[in-house]
Each structure stands twice: as structure tokens, then as C-alpha cells.
Amino acid sequence: MSMLELSHLKKYFATQKAVDDISFTVEKGTIFGLLGPNGAGKTTLIRMITGIFYPDEGNILLNGKNFNADDDSARIGYMPEERGLYKKMKIGEQALYFARLKGLTASEANKQVKDWFVRFEMQSWWNKKIEDLSKGMAQKLQFVITVLHRPELIILDEPFSGLDPVNANLIKDEIFRLAANGSSIIFSTHRMEQVEEICNHIILINKGKKILDGTVVNVKQDFKENLFRISASPLPAVFPEELFEVLSGKEEGLTIRIKNGHKPNEVLKYFIDQQSNVLSFTELLPSLNEIFIKLVEGTSLSRQFQPIQS
């Protein structure tokens, strides 16, 4: 059974189809990347999952049961892109308050907050206010508040923005730990290198529609362009154009594209036959960044407003 299952979700606003028929599933314990250009509908989608918005159509299943915002809010932790904390409230009290709003009892909340503050070395912050914190510190606190109540589903919108590498690693490790303990994590970001590093599964949405869905490994396989890098010495004098073409050549190796219908081994065989010593031979898979740009490029950059007839 999937942790979260969305089917045919739709949400139309006055001038936009913010989410237009999106379905996907998130398995237990996975880190799920929700990608898309600005204004693609990510925030609206997340707001429906967190129960802030009701979908116009479609349904959301959490652990196989119909999602109910009132009962299920304790199972979800949401960290929005724009950080939201009370500026004038003491940090310790604030963490307790949010934990209790999620349904923890006073003693439970106290214990959890203390545990997390120790883990993140934030004990000395207890009586400080948010206005005393730097942006990155507030970010750490926001993350702690999001996961305090041990939610089964954690939704993080750009969790690393503004964090230095040390703190980013701290949070990254926590994300892995939480996933290993069985929480599912939806991770929304524009930073593709982070997605590649962290996520198991991704979907890409654009203009309210899902345009890509799969595991990171599969997606890369699907978008590969038969590119290889080979370094050999001495290089053969001529390259057989019916077998592969050379895109660029450098000291350390050649980037080649193998023509359709041919296999990598044929290339290797050619090099060997030409008395060339092959030093290295690797497949070049596209980065998610390239895939993202390829899929989104060409569509108009910013969403256009359109009248909706409903």
C-alpha cells in the first residue's frame, strides 16, 4: 500500500488551471522529488496535500484511506518555502506551541522539542526570539518544527535555501534518517543537483500537468542520448561515421554519440582493432538539470493567464 496516492487532482483558480489532472503515488520511506518551474502549480499541489486547499476534483488517499485534513494533519509535517515563525515569541515556547497544535500532549511535546534541540545543538536558543536568529538558524528551527511530531509524510519546500554547507549536510542527514525510519518525504526544489543526490523518485510538473514520473535512475536512462566518453592512446586516425560521431575531443577523452542500432562494444572493438589502447570508457547520462531544461524549455517561460470556463 502506498503512503500517499493522488488521483486526477484538479484545482482551478479564476484565471489559471493551477493543477490540472495530476496523479502520482509516494511509497513509504521514499524521498520523492516534486519538480517544476516557477508557477508550475507545485505550491497549490502541496497545499492540497496538506489540507489547506480542497481539490476541485480528484481524491487524495493517505495510507489507503481518504485524506481528511482535520484528522490527518498530525501525520503531515509541512515546511513552506517562505518561512513562517512568530518573530516576537521565544523559540522554545514557539516549538512547543507548534508541536501541541499538531496534537502532541504537553509532556510529549516537551520531550520531543528537547531531544531535537540537543540533536541540533540549539539548547542555548530556548529563551531567544526569532528576531535574534540569522536566516539559516531560523531555517533549522523551522525544520525541527516540521518534523517534531514524527509525521509519516514530510513535505519540504526548498529546505536548503540559505543554509551553509555544514548545516545543509546536517539537515540532509536527518532527511535520510527520517526516510530510513519509514517516513515519506516530498521534496520540492529547483536545485537539481540536490534532487539527484537525495531523491529516489521524481515527478516533473509544468503548467499544472505532470510531464515526467519515474525513479531518478530510470528517468536518466530514458533521456540518455547514447553519449559516451572514451579516452585512448594513440587515437585512431579515422573514425567510422556510420558507427559514431565525435562531438568534442579533448586531451582527456572524446565525447562521442553512438549511432542508433549500434552497440558500445562495437565502438570498443573498433578502437581495439585500430591498435588503440582504451584507457577509459564511460556512458554519459544526462543530468536532471539537462532533462529539466530540455522538457521545460520552449514552453513559454512564465505562465500566461487564461480565462477558465468551468
Next chain:
Amino acid sequence: MNKIGLIIRREYITRIRNKTFLISTFLLPIIIVLGIAGTVYLAIKGKTNHRIAVSDQNGYFKDYLKSDSTIFFDFSPGIDTLNYADKNCSAVLIIPVLNEGQKTIYRLKYKKQLGLANIDDLEKRINSAITDHMIFTKTNITRSRLDSIRAASDLGELKSFSDEGKKSQASSQGLSYAIGYTCGFLIYLLTFIYGAMVMRGVSEEKTSRVAEVIVSSVKPFPLMLGKIIGIGAVGLTQFLLWIVLGIVLFTVAQAFLPHELLQEVNNIQQANAMGNAQMAQTSEAARQIFEFKQSVQNTNWLLIIGCYIFYFTGGYLFYASLFAAVGSVVNEDPQEAQSLLLPITMPIIFSFIIMSIAIQDPGGSLAVWASMIPFSSPIVMMARIAYGVPTTVPYWQLFLSMALLAGGFLFTTWIAGRIYRTGILMYGKKPTWKTMWKWAFKA
């Protein structure tokens, strides 16, 4: 619900703990008292001293236009319209040769405007001088003689009693007026102060994006309600502190009165109890204190405090949710709130104006109508209640007004809740009235 309790507690505690709460609780009464005292002082002190030269050719006014602390009349013969300024006079009054019994025009020449109050005063003085002059010439009675007759004959006194079936009570118009005005004014002021506090709280949650985090655990409506109730509880706490403060001040003031005076007051009390005798032997001060004490005792404080709590709460709830709705639709720019606030603040200000009229005539039809309509009833009804229930305000009026107010705030809260739940998560352009109408009644 448990969560709304948490929200109420947070709103309440963070505000009570705030230093500004303590300061405003104790400073506001002081500011109000100082404000009243200051107005009175300025009203008395406002007439500055003037030296007015009088060019009185036939000496008609010489003995009748009397100088006092505010105006000094200078009859020295050397002063005329050309040199009065050099002789330190602020104006010169030119009195023509008089034909008695005819309307005469007096002219006042000045370099610096005297002010309307002073001109008025001057006109009265001239008229009374003419009267005195005529009385004297016709009957040979001087002003001082007339005054002494008047003082000697000032024996009658009207005491009003409100008729409440068997027992009639000495009613105290003065105290009723003061209580009614104070209660109405407090509700007016506090509706603004706490309404604005709700609005700021809501827009702070919106702009700092806390709302988005909270709304993922609590629905918007309980969030709004929790904030309104929490802040309202702060208002009630403040009111209770004021009552305590009032009682303490009253007791302290008594302790400062001289012992003999209190003794006299006690004597009157005993004499009254035994059957009202020898009033004349006590001093004026003691009698006034006694009357004040009696009217304080005769006032139904329980009813007034109870009604105040109801009408403050009702009026606050009626308006606070509207303030919350405004807070939820505006963004970082506080300017945006101005135009949206106008339809909310206007009825409150109008209510206050109506209240100051109604308090003169608490049984009049304007007072009755305004104390029924929920927009104005919290402020206007409080002013009427001080005059007595059920004499001035019959029970049916009180209960109808309360029921309408309760219905009114349920209605505004419902509408505001619908605007709030959409507005709190909308960023960007400020919505128009039309879109807000749609949020409230369609979606």
C-alpha cells in the same frame, strides 16, 4: 476543541506578559483623567487676560463695566483709537453717545484677534452693564443689593426621585451621566484598540507566513476565532483590573478625607436613618460627600458591570471579526488597510456621536433605535443602562438589544470567517470589494 484552546492561550499569554499591556492598563485611566482635567483647565484658562481701553465719552459705563481677572477695562481719558496699542491695551471699545433704550452699535478695534469666547463675554458684560445702569436709574437699587437679595432667597432645591413602585430612590442624574458616558466611551475606545490589535495580529501572521504553517494543522476559522477570543480575554482582564483599581482609589480617597468631615457624614447617615432631621447643621462639603456616597450606593453596579461585560464582548466580537477579515486581505503595506477600514470605523464613530446625543435624552427615539441596532447598540445601550433598568430601559428593550447583538456578531463572524480563510493564504494584489463579496457569499 483542544486546538482552539491552545491558540486562545497563546494569544492571551503573549499579550498579558507584554510590558505594554501593564503600562496601558495603568496609563490609560490616568491619561483619560488627565485629558478631562486638561480640557477643563484649558477651558478655564483659555480666556487670556486682556486690557481693553474704553473710550466712553459721556461716562455712562464708568461704574458699571467692572474689571476682573480676565478683562481689565481702562477708562483713562488719554487713550484713543490711535495710541491704545502703545498703552498696552489689546483693543479699544468705542462707546457712542447713548440714546437710552435704543439699540446701539459698539465698536471694538483691535490689532490682534480676541477670540470668539472673549467677544461673547464682552457683549454680555456690556449688556449687563446697561441693565444695571437702567435698574439703578429707575429703581435706585444697586447690583450688589440685588445679589444679596438673591442669595438670601436661594432656598428651594429640586430633588428628583425615580419612581420604582413602592420604594422611590433618590436618582442621581449626574452620576448616571458620568457612568453612562464613561462606559460608552470605554467601549468605543476599546473596540478600536482591540479591533486594531486583532487586525495587526492577523496581518502579522499572514505576512510572516506563519499562517501557512498553522493552517496545515488548524483550519482557518478556529485560528481566527482563537485569536479574537484570546485578545477579547485580554480586554476583559484589563477591565477587571480597572474595577480593582477603581475600588482601591475610592477607598484611598476616603482615607484622605479629614476625620471630622467623615464624622459629619456619619451623622447625616444616622440622622437620615432615624427620620431625616437637622440637615442644616452639617457643612456643605459633608452633605455633598454624603450625597455622592448615597448615589454610589444606590447605583446598581452589578447590573452595570454585567451589562458592560456583555456589551463590550458583544460589540468587540461584532467588530473584531471584521477587523480580522481586513487583516487577512492586506499585505505588507499598511496603507492598503486604510480604505478597507473605513466602512468599519465609520459605524463605530457614528455610534459614539449618537451616544453623546442619546445620553442627554436616554428615553428618546434615537436612543432607543440606536440601542437596538447591533452596529451601535454596544456603545449607545451602555449609556442608557446607567440611567436605570427597568425605568429608563425596559427589560424587553434590553433583552431584544442583547439578542440582536448576539445575532449580529454571529453573522459578522460568519462572513468574516469566509473572507479570512481565503484571504489569509492569498498573496499579491489586494482583492476588490467584488472579489471579497464572492469569497463571503459564493465559494
